[in-house]
Amino acid sequence: MQAGLIAGLLALPGLLACCGRGSPGRREVSDRLVAAARANGVRNERVLGALAKVPREEFVPHDQRKHACEDRSLPIGRGQRITQPSLVALMTELLRIGGEDKVLEIGTGSGYQAAILAELTRNVYSIEIIPELATGARDRLKRLGYGAVQVRTGDGYRGWPEHAPFDAIIVTCAPDHMPRPLMEQLKESGRMVIPVGPEGGPQTLYLLEKRKGKLVATAVIPVKFVPLVHAAARRSAGGARKPRGRATVVGRRSQGLR
Ligand code: SAH
Numbered sequence: 001m002q003a004g005l006i007a008g009l010l011a012l013p014g015l016l017a018c019c020g021r022g023s024p025g026r027r028e029v030s031d032r033l034v035a036a037a038r039a040n041g042v043r044n045e046r047v048l049g050a051l052a053k054v055p056r057e058e059f060v061p062h063d064q065r066k067h068a069c070e071d072r073s074l075p076i077g078r079g080q081r082i083t084q085p086s087l088v089a090l091m092t093e094l095l096r097i098g099g100e101d102k103v104l105e106i107g108t109g110s111g112y113q114a115a116i117l118a119e120l121t122r123n124v125y126s127i128e129i130i131p132e133l134a135t136g137a138r139d140r141l142k143r144l145g146y147g148a149v150q151v152r153t154g155d156g157y158r159g160w161p162e163h164a165p166f167d168a169i170i171v172t173c174a175p176d177h178m179p180r181p182l183m184e185q186l187k188e189s190g191r192m193v194i195p196v197g198p199e200g201g202p203q204t205l206y207l208l209e210k211r212k213g214k215l216v217a218t219a220v221i222p223v224k225f226v227p228l229v230h231a232a233a234r235r236s237a238g239g240a241r242k243p244r245g246r247a248t249v250v251g252r253r254s255q256g257l258r
Pocket of ligand 1: 083
């Protein structure tokens, strides 16, 4: 029975604590996260390089550091979570970011995803609705050499009109419909990655691409994100459970991410 248990644990490396002996080293975190992203189908070497370089252990609270190399989301305070690293990598890959691209993130949280984006382009804008998290992320990003990332406290549902349009938009909290301001702030040929669905699921990760002014959406995988908090969306929650707007779903890509 013990052998069976051990075999079961070996089959779920992402759920194991990092060697169970205190906090893992930088190299260990890097190697394990890259291996997890590769195992989940991420192939873009620039994205994998960013995943290897950004120190995830610096973006989680002290009592979570021993879990930094596990491929799962972790609590970061205020009821929020840093996203599962292989999902961060997949979402980043889908954005196809070029070195000069202007990228908007909704849901700064710990700042981890913003740092990954900052490894790929120098133009990163990120909005966080909880002031303490925004301040913490801003300080952390600066300390770790990502001071060029612009972090703002506010409701990301409205986007950041002063800096629009964006080549890429990534939403790391789930609205129950596609926010129209974000669709409007996407450049022609721009890409947006966004989870859509009710709190607690089912939510679907969509890739939206603007082609000749129209948004084409591809359903990628089922996901579970914390909700996007938005006053107007809350008021109309009863009638706004499914994606709205002019995006058309054209396909589905399945992948083994949790
Ligand atoms: N990208 C983050 C993960 C964040 S979890 C990271 O790498 O750590 C999702 C975040 O979205 C939470 O911090 C939550 O407070 C934030 N959020 C929820 N609704 C929001 C909104 N309307 N505008 C901006 N941020 C929002």
